[in-house]
Amino acid sequence: MFTLSLHRATLLSLAAIAFSGCATAPPSDFKGLNPSKDHYTITATALDEHTIKATTVYRPANGVCSEDTEAFDWRVSRQAAELDREKPTSANEYSFKSPLSIHILGCQLNAAHSHLGLELREGQGGTHRTQDMYFFPKSEMPAREGRHESLRSVNQTRLCSHTFYIPRLGSKVRRFINCFNAEKDAGGYSPAFVFEDLKDKTIHYTFSRVAEDTPSxxxxxxxxxxxxxxxxxxxxxxxxxxxxxxxxxxxxxxxxxxxxxxxxxxxxx
Structure with missing residues (x-):
């Protein structure tokens, strides 16, 4: 055993757990990460022809792991744990359950932000776009209170359209998706939530198509x-x-x- 250096403790803050579905309990991929029983849920309604993946990034609860915590394997801290998607009510409905925290050899990491990746199904020839949501300690939220109230809502709506093109040296059409907040006054900011209030909360995203495809x-x-x-x-x-x-x-x-x-x-x- 050796003392965990401050440098490696900082690297620990980048640990991420990737989700591609929802399960009632963490799979064996969480072995050694000790996920909390408390969780929050992200649900989403996708566009036709699209799939959704989700990622949650965890950071040390106190900003950095203590130097006297037990040493850990850096590869474990970056482990991606993929969860099975629960049986959906329709092809476009997704649900992801994310633990509030994980523990790695004496260090507690809390959920800091989650990402939803919207991408065209295999063979459709397209790129993906990511929607982010952030979680802050209650003490840090006052600095964000001036932003549009929709950024604190558990119901998020994104209006989307496709842009298409053919690469100059290729012949296959490619598409990429652009989505923006239905509340125009929200600007380009991402929604933010109080971490202490996340337990058992469900955050829902609805993606809607609002315009015809246009060439880039x-x-x-x-x-x-x-x-x-x-x-x-x-x-x-x-x-x-x-x-x-x-x-x-x-x-x-x-x-x-x-x-x-x-x-x-x-x-x-």
């Missing part, structure tokens, strides 16, 4: 009444010419002519 570079696509058609890339730019020269692209394993419908309506070419 509108001048590279020809907009038609039925959707968007990509123009052929030129040596120095990919903008549509007059008249436009159009090309096919790959989407969901198919060769397509138009986004998002893939196949042109009868009579068009």
């Amino acid at each position: 570079s509108p001048r590279s696509w020809l907009k038609t009444p039925d959707g968007y058609r990509p123009c052929v890339n030129r040596e120095f730019n990919s903008y549509c010419q007059d008249p436009p020269e159009l090309k096919q692209f790959e989407m969901n394993g198919q060769q397509c002519d138009i986004y998002p419908g893939c196949t042109l309506p009868e009579g068009l070419d």
